[in-house]
Amino acid sequence: MTLVDISGNLLFFAFVCYLVATLLFGGAVKGSKTEESASEKRWGKLGITVTILGFISNLGYFVTRWIAAGHAPVSNLFEFTTAFGMMIVGAFILIYFIYKTPFLGLFALPVAIIIIAYASMFPRELNPLIPALKSYWLTVHVITAALGESILAISAVAGLIYLLKHVDITKRTKQRFWLEAVMFTLVLVLGFVASSTTFSFMDYEASFSYVDKEEKPQEITYDTPALFGMNQYEALSPNAMVPLAEMPPIVNAKKLSTVTWALIFGTVLYGLIRLISRKSISALLQPLVKKANSTLMDEIGYRAVLIGFPVFTLGALIFAMIWAQEAWSRFWGWDPKEVWALITWLFYAAFLHLRLSRGWHGEKSAWLAVIGFIIIMFNLIAVNLIIAGLHSYA
């Protein structure tokens, strides 16, 4: 077995550990007495042990892949997103040892799981470094940025728990709607995983020729059935699905089809959940967080930003600027990824300033933390895949 295979197995083992640990934390959270019973404490201890086991295995994946590829495994979308998921677990473990709250684990681990699952839908082969990435700044900038983002992610998890506990599910409010919207989005990501896995399992492939926006003929291969066709498309594969609509040249119809399939699978999945459980996802999760300590969640949310903000600044802005100056002759070029990193930074700066006023503690803070995470995800997903540029991963 090659080093790469070992690396993959370690990642898989970590993934499984995180799943198990989620269940264990679930056990620690349940129970009817106010004070923690001995069995609940045991569940919690077991949960963190399995989490740590998984994390070590995850680190093992990281190190072995580093050795196999000859460079830090953060050079493509799969590698970066997996590292990000791993560091969220790491950040959680750190915060757990400060505050010892199993609620955080119950929610942070599934988020990490979803992120790793999402990452695995993208090309996983080891790739050699293109000249622009041949610098030790790759290691320093990307890893520090991922670390900062993962710590900030924990604040969003704490915020989510706070919101699940405090938003009144029984009344039809804006908050109830948006909270459920966040849940829906998480399900959509699962939908993406489901649809990608299904079509890759089927080995689906369909080729088309088309005319690009510079009016040159090109070819493209879809790995999901073509719901949308490229500009002036012509099918090259037999049995290719006939697209429902043709797109203008600036739209990448292949990506649009992939996204739409994810939306379809995700919406169906969501619909099934609601149909079977007769409740919204927020309502389903609420009993789990009933006993969470709100003050603590608020404190964790704030503390995570306090710890993560400097790390994020260092990695995503300062190291990034130094590297950009060396590689591209300018430390800042206003390219979309740089701009969205700046937007993230400005957002969390605003967050920290708003926290100065007590009126912004509690629920408002929780919403801000969740929005911050959405901005980070926008940078990871939309900017990399849609608003492509010099800086994008895909």
Place this chain on the structure above:
Amino acid sequence: MAQMKQKRLLIRTVILAILILAIVYTIYTNATKERSAILGVGDEAPDFTLVDLNGEEHQLSDYKGQGVFLNFWGTWCKPCTKEMPAMDRQYEVYKEQGVQILAVNIAQSNLEVQNFADQYGLNFPIVMDRTKSVMHAYNIDPLPTTLLINPDGKIERIITGEMTEQDIASFMEQIKPE
């Protein structure tokens, strides 16, 4: 107390004034940066030395005391080639009156430039800026660009774009020595 209040007002006014001025200056400079060339009217024309088609060296400062019609051009540039016959005709008129033409060709082959000069029977010196160093020294961007240099070696005017024969005549009139 009133004194302290006055002092504070003064400090605040000064701080705000400096900040606002600095910002306005920066924004203004950034906005006009594109349009302003580094060289302006009244500046001393940077000295240089280039070789012409016959292998002779021409140094700008050699022409001090004469007006210099410094024209930057290339054979691919339509307006440049269009104005050359007119330049040649006016050169005949003004060269006795102390006006010199130096036509700086931007990094083309001798063959192309010689053919062009022969075809149009051009009599003024055409010098070859092989490495584009003179072009950079004068910060030339669009072609054609002509600089009018007076007998004291200072730039009197910078013209971008095609010139009519009338323009050329009046420009040469402008820089001829008294």
Place this chain on the structure above:
Amino acid sequence: MDNIICVCGHENPKGTILCGNCGRPLTDEAEKQKLLDMRYEGSARRSQTYNKSMIDKVWNFFSSVKIGVSLIVIILVAAAIGTILPQVLYVPATTETDIAAYYERVYGTFGEIYYKLGLSDLYGSWWFQTLIGMLGISLIVASLDRVIPLYKSLKKQRTRRHESFMKRQRLFGKGQNTLGDSSLLKSEEKLKELRYNVKVENGALLAEKGRFSRWGPYVNHAGLIIFLFGVMLRALPGFYVDETLWIREGETRAIPETPGFYLESKEFILETYDKSQADEVFGEAIERVGTIASNYQTDVILYQKPEDALPGDTKNLKQIKEESIQVNKPLKFEGFAVYQMDFRLDELRSMQFSLINKETEEPLGDLSIDLVNPEKTYKVGEDSTVELLGYYPDFSGFEDGEPQTKSPLPNNPAFLVKMITPQTPKGETSFVAIKQTLEPLGENEYKLAFQNVETRDVSGLTIRKDKTLWILALGGLLFMIGVVQGAYFNHRRIWIHETTDGQLAVAAHTNKNWFALKKELDQVSEIAQLPAYEDQQELETEVDKKDGEKSS
């Protein structure tokens, strides 16, 4: 200006909320508050005391945190709008008309509107720069307004505070003094162990640690201000150079905007990952993507002209160094840096022709025309000559019968030639271009047949000089220090007083991380048997607590 004289006798500047001497609340609002707002130690925030003139109004505007946060949010939203469509910098068009056309052509009406509104050059626009400028002013004014009074108050804070101050702290307890005289002593001992600075005066104890962390925000603001200042300096001439240089293999060119430096490109090298060699590890990726570049570089020699030489004089150039410019490894000299940014492969360098008799197809000889420096006459074979009457490197058609060239680059070379052979001593004229040969003066016996081309690569280099970099670096460093100082450390204070009625009063405050403060206070309480304290601010009410809430 009216001062406020506190009950204790101390004179406080107008606008003070807590007495600088004893800590009593001075305003009705403060009296009514259950918990004191300790953000600025109750000192008078400068801007709030002076509200009269226009200048003061402007000052107050910029001093407000609300305004600052609003500015941050507006900038954030504006920046996001600039990412909807690519900015002009990333669009493959150079002139204004081309750019406008591009947006309309590729992005339709939306693109047209985007361009017309100036959103395509958002970050360089005057209004975006103004917003940043306003944020800069806000940083300076807001910081000055707060840091000076804060520093003064913390510097002269008294050990003993009035009970009304203590009662209104978030952590407060009052009760029996079980250990009597030794309670303060034992507290002092434990607190010193926990690395607090302890002051004991007349039965009052003040323990403080981490005051330096309060300055964190002001240090990081200073860093940001310096950074913005550095950015502003770029507008000044001489501070910033940004030029592009396209240079062909074998060429020597003057480096724009540098004093007398020349660059000769010896070679441009493009390396790709070799699938066979990289198969083991990277094979899959290469197969999926195709060619992956592993390296590209330009091998150059840097020259400098001698001191007194003039532009244009390329004799006596002194060789400075020979280097390979790669991505991530720019060539650096005298404050300048040359970066490997772009390249164009296979530009035509020379063309080889054969002089052939059209009927017999018998070749008389070959000639090779250098496309950058063609010659006037070429000797071909034994006794033939080809004269180059005209050379058009980028042939774009005929105008009035004259061949035209649209640029000096050899993208589409065409030649007007005269072929003189022993059979045709008067010479035949032919016009030779790529894929077409014209015979304008009647049919010829001979022609030039195209044989081969030689190509060479062109490197796209960026020349950069940035004198502001060290200022930006300083600003960044200061920012990091400030943000670590403020976020990773907290300012904690514990007051323990012997009250007039023989009891003990305990209060504590921190600017962040109450969790840890409570843990430390618990430790001290245990040793010195201090009265139990209450956290007077909880986000839950008592009702929630009964609902079975866990403590962690």
